Amino acid sequence: MQTLSRKTARMWSRLGxxxxxxxxxxxxxxxxxxxCYILTADLGTTSGLSRVMQQQPERFVNVGIAEQNLIGVAxxxxxxxxxxxxxTFATFLTMRGYEQIRHNLGYQKANVKLIGSAAGFAMGMxxxxxxxxxxxxxxxxxxxxxVISPADAGEAYLAAYMALEHDGPVYIRLSGGLNAPVVxxxxxxxxxxxxxxxxxxxxVALIATGGMTADALEAAKRLEADGIQAAVLHxxxxxxxxxxxLYACSGYGLVVTIEEHxxxxxxxxxxxxxxxxxxRKPRQIRIGIQDTFVRxxxxxxxxxxxGLDAAGISQRVKAAVSEGV
Amino acid sequence: xxxxxxLEDMAYEMRKDVLRMAYHSGKKGAHLGGSLSAIELLAVxxxxxxxxxxxxxxxxxxDRFIMSKAHGAMALYAALKQAGFLSEADxxxxxxxxxxxxxxxxxxxxxxxxxxxxxLGQGLSxxxxxxxxxxxxxxxxxxxxxxxxxxxxxxGAVWEAAASAIHFGLKQIVILVDVNGLQYGGPTExxxxxxxxxxxxxGMGFSVLETDGHNVRKIREALLLQTDAPKVILAHTxxxxxxxxxxxxxxxxxxxxxxxxxxxxxxxxxxxxx
Numbered sequence: 001m002q003t004l005s006r007k008t009a010r011m012w013s014r015l016g017x018x019x020x021x022x023x024x025x026x027x028x029x030x031x032x033x034x035x036c037y038i039l040t041a042d043l044g045t046t047s048g049l050s051r052v053m054q055q056q057p058e059r060f061v062n063v064g065i066a067e068q069n070l071i072g073v074a075x076x077x078x079x080x081x082x083x084x085x086x087x088t089f090a091t092f093l094t095m096r097g098y099e100q101i102r103h104n105l106g107y108q109k110a111n112v113k114l115i116g117s118a119a120g121f122a123m124g125m126x127x128x129x130x131x132x133x134x135x136x137x138x139x140x141x142x143x144x145x146x147v148i149s150p151a152d153a154g155e156a157y158l159a160a161y162m163a164l165e166h167d168g169p170v171y172i173r174l175s176g177g178l179n180a181p182v183v184x185x186x187x188x189x190x191x192x193x194x195x196x197x198x199x200x201x202x203x204v205a206l207i208a209t210g211g212m213t214a215d216a217l218e219a220a221k222r223l224e225a226d227g228i229q230a231a232v233l234h235x236x237x238x239x240x241x242x243x244x245x246l247y248a249c250s251g252y253g254l255v256v257t258i259e260e261h262x263x264x265x266x267x268x269x270x271x272x273x274x275x276x277x278x279x280r281k282p283r284q285i286r287i288g289i290q291d292t293f294v295r296x297x298x299x300x301x302x303x304x305x306x307g308l309d310a311a312g313i314s315q316r317v318k319a320a321v322s323e324g325v
Numbered sequence: 326x327x328x329x330x331x332l333e334d335m336a337y338e339m340r341k342d343v344l345r346m347a348y349h350s351g352k353k354g355a356h357l358g359g360s361l362s363a364i365e366l367l368a369v370x371x372x373x374x375x376x377x378x379x380x381x382x383x384x385x386x387x388d389r390f391i392m393s394k395a396h397g398a399m400a401l402y403a404a405l406k407q408a409g410f411l412s413e414a415d416x417x418x419x420x421x422x423x424x425x426x427x428x429x430x431x432x433x434x435x436x437x438x439x440x441x442x443x444x445l446g447q448g449l450s451x452x453x454x455x456x457x458x459x460x461x462x463x464x465x466x467x468x469x470x471x472x473x474x475x476x477x478x479x480x481g482a483v484w485e486a487a488a489s490a491i492h493f494g495l496k497q498i499v500i501l502v503d504v505n506g507l508q509y510g511g512p513t514e515x516x517x518x519x520x521x522x523x524x525x526x527x528g529m530g531f532s533v534l535e536t537d538g539h540n541v542r543k544i545r546e547a548l549l550l551q552t553d554a555p556k557v558i559l560a561h562t563x564x565x566x567x568x569x570x571x572x573x574x575x576x577x578x579x580x581x582x583x584x585x586x587x588x589x590x591x592x593x594x595x596x597x598x599x
Contacts, residue, residue, distance in 0.1 A: 037457075058461060064492075069450045069485035076454020079440065080462075084454075100482070103444045104451070108432050 001028065001161055004154045006185045012153035013182045015048070017174040017211075018117040020153040023048035025160040026085060030056040036164070037077050039063065039086040041070045047087055047117060067096035071112070075104035078111040083164060089123065090116030090132035090173055094139055105169035106142035113163040114139075114171045119149075120211065120260030121303065122177050127296040132173075133289045137265020139171040140239040146192060147239040149173040149210035149259075149267075151183040155236060158190035166192070175211030175260060177299065183214055183234070193237045195245040201229035204317055205249040205282075208258040209235045209267045215303075216258050218310035219317065226314075228321055238267055246274045255282040256317055260308055263288040285320055287313060327373050332541040336368040337598055339403035340567050342416050344590050346399045347582050350420040354581035356396035356428060357571055359474060362505040362538065362562040363397045367404040369544040370470055370501075379409035382435050386466050389439050389455060393448025394474035394503060395429040396579070401438070402426050410437035446480025449473065449500065453486055456495035465497075472501045476508025479517045484529075490555055491530040499548070500531070500557040503538060505564035507575050526557040538562035567594055 002008055002024075012020040029036050030052060038052050039061045045053070052060050061077075063070050067088060074086040086093070093116045094101070104110045116135060123130035140147045148163070148170065150156040156174060163170040183198070198213070199220050208216035213234045220230040231252070233245055249255050255275075257268035268286030275281050287307060294302055303309045307316055327335075340361065347355040371377075375388040392401045402419055405411040411426070415436075419426035425433070429443030440451055452469045459467055477483065490498050502522065510516050519525065527533045532552030536543045538560030547558045564578070565571030568590040571580075582590065 061457060061493075063485075063489050066485040066489070068446075068482040069453070069489055072447055072450020072482070072486060073454040073457065073489065076451035076456075077458050078454070079451065080455050080458035082458055099444060100447060100450070103441070103447060108441050 004158070004184060004187045009152070009154045009182050009185045012157060013180050014178065015153060016176055016178045016180045017150060017153050017156035019048040019178065020157050021115055021160045021172070021174065022087065023051060025157050027051040027055060029164055030059055033083070033164070035082045037061065037082050037084045039070055039074050039084060041065055041067045041088040041092065043088045067092050068100050071097040071100035071104060074112045075100070075108070075110035082111070084112045085115055086112055087115035087117060089130060090119035090135050091130060094132065094135040094171070098138060102142050106144050109144050109168055111167060112169055114169070115160070115174065116171060117174045118177065119173045119175055121294065121299050122175065124299045124302070125296065128293050131294070133261045134265065135173060136238055136259070136261050136267065137269070140270065141265070144168055145239065146170040146237070147173070148192065148237050149175065150236055151210065151213035151234050153180055154182070154184050155190060159236070162190060162192055173210060180211065181214035183217070193240040193242055195242040196234045196236065197231065198234050199230070199232040201231035203229045204254045204256060204321065205231045205233060205252040206256050206258060206313070206317070207233045207235050207249060207267065207271060209238060210260055212258045212260050212308065215308070215310045215313060219313035222310060222314040223317060226318060228318065230317065235267055238270055241270050241274060243274055246271055247278070250275060250278055250280045250282050252282050254320055255284045256287060256320070257284065258287045258313055260303070261288050262291060264291055285316065287316060329542045332368050332372050335372045335407055336364050336541065337594065339364050339368055339400065339407060340594055341591065342403040342406060343399045344568070344582070344587065344594070346402065346416060346419045348587040350581065352581050353422070354579050355399060355420055356579045357582070358507065358564040358574070358577040359394060359396045359503070359505065360399040361566045361568065361571065362564045363400045363472065363503050364566065365539045365541050365544055366472065366501055366503065366560055367400050369541050369548060371404040371408045373545060374548050375470065377408060377437065379437065382410070382437055385464065388467055389452070389469045391440055391448040391452055391469065391471045392430055392442050393471055394445070394477050395442025397472065397503070398428060398430045398442070401430055405437045408437060445477045446482035449483055449486035449490065452498050453489050453493065453495060456490070456498050457493060459497060460495070468497045468499055470499050470501060472503060474508070475502055475504040475506065475513050475519070475522065476516070478502065478519060478522065487526070487529050487531070496555050498555050500555070502557065502559050503562055504559050505562045507564045507573065507578065509578050511575055522559055531555055531557045533557045533559060535559045535561065539566055567597065569593055
């Protein structure tokens with residue numbers, strides 16, 4: 001396992017979250033652990049698994065374009081005492097084999113780690129069939145499932161190692177593609193279920209997950225220019241939720257959740273479910289996909305069209321602040 | 326090696342236990358039909374073919390059994406009692422609404438239940454994963470027996486898994502299809518025509534054997550036969566076998582036994598043994 005540094009952060013961000021897990025973390029794990037397996041549904045080379053395929057062919061399994069079987073085979077390997085990573089695009093991974101995931105990973109706690117790549121609209125011109133903005137909702141509703149959405153490639157690397165050590169099913173939702181923004185440039189304690197305060201601010205709390213955290217930070221800078229002090233909380237773990245961090249947010253007049261995901265069932269819903277049961281309830285705005293299939297296009301275009309970039313976030317927050325609370 | 330008579334005696338005891346469990350489930354009802362069709366298959370597996378040790382249930386070299394057609398849970402419980410995993414008390418309490426032994430088996434390796442069932446079409450995929458793990462560990466001794474229903478073969482996931490079992494050359498997997506010809510909604514051929522199950526499996530590369538799924542000697546012969554490819558045994562059976570009013574009756578897929586019917590069923594079983 002490598003440590004995060006300015007150098008690795010820069011290098012890994014070029015590979016993106018998927019490239020870093022599949023091309024760096026997984027090959028290392030296979031070297032370090034003889035009980036570790038990598039499975040895919042015909043996305044070996046595309047996922048950056050070439051090194052694994054060449055160096056550890058015995059523990060790399062491609063089941064073909066068959067995601068239901070992907071999950072079942074992964075669970076069977078896990079029941080024999082192995083730790084198994086299964087990866088393909090987030091949409092097919094979580095949706096095609098959903099019931100297999102529920103039955104084997106959730107109910108029977110098979111020690112399988114799901115690596116869902118290109119979540120949100122990272123598949124750009126491939127269109128809605130390849131977009132995934134319901135995956136957090138359906139994964140977090142399964143008992144025993146941990147749900148992680150890293151901010152950058154370095155955090156994806158740390159999350160993968162956490163998953164390796166964690167005894168039980170984990171879903172890691174990967175954002176973005178190559179050349180992703182860097183959020184962390186030095187070592188920090190990545191702990192599942194412990195959100196990270198990346199910026200302080202007294203006026204509004206921005207709670208972001210996945211690739212949106214970098215945009216939330218940028219939005220906070222823009223808001224500062226307009227005299228609004230925005231704190232940024234990176235919620236890399238959507239389940240189990242960091243309720244201590246949310247409790248700290250409840251003192252704000254305005255809380256804004258930001259995710260490249262539907263507003264139904266994702267981070268925004270999870271936070272709202274928490275706040276709803278508290279005596280002290282902040283006003284909450286959920287930035288995300290508003291229960292629609294978006295108009296397809298390039299990744300940046302779709303995010304922009306849906307208010308999911310720094311400009312969109314800062315405008316939305318400014319409007320909400322000026323409306324008064 | 327057990328005699329055919331001994332295996333038939335075991336099947337008889339198992340059938341009685343299945344009827345007791347079904348009766349015990351009360352008006353909730355139980356999956357009697359598909360349990361009774363699988364009795365001889367399980368009797369031969371647990372009575373003679375499979376290697377296991379209830380005193381060391383996690384023994385690496387054991388054979389695995391996956392009840393993919395999990396409505397057959399009562400037949401499995403009855404077999405696990407014969408095998409020494411479940412006690413008479415477990416059987417006496419099964420399906421009472423509070424017992425861990427309910428309509429579908431729940432994973433409990435200590436008790437010989439390798440995986441939880443109930444969601445059809447998943448067992449074969451699990452066996453492929455287990456088989457790959459055994460291949461890697463050079464465990465050439467363990468076999469994985471997977472029991473499917475013919476109705477279960479409606480599920481597309483079965484065929485994804487079947488293709489991968491062949492592709493990865495997993496000869497330790499032995500598939501038993503309980504071909505009783507009926508499923509929940511009616512005759513299997515009327516619900517979703519399978520064409521020839523034999524051609525389907527053999528076309529994918531399996532060695533396919535057909536046998537009488539109630540003849541313990543023939544089942545044993547099929548299980549012992551060495552084949553070049555992973556083996557599929559199409560076991561032709563009668564749903565509800567052994568109980569006249571349930572045999573080949575779709576309504577006995579899941580139904581409840583009145584006291585009178587229970588008495589009649591037990592009597593019929595006994596009469597067959599005389």
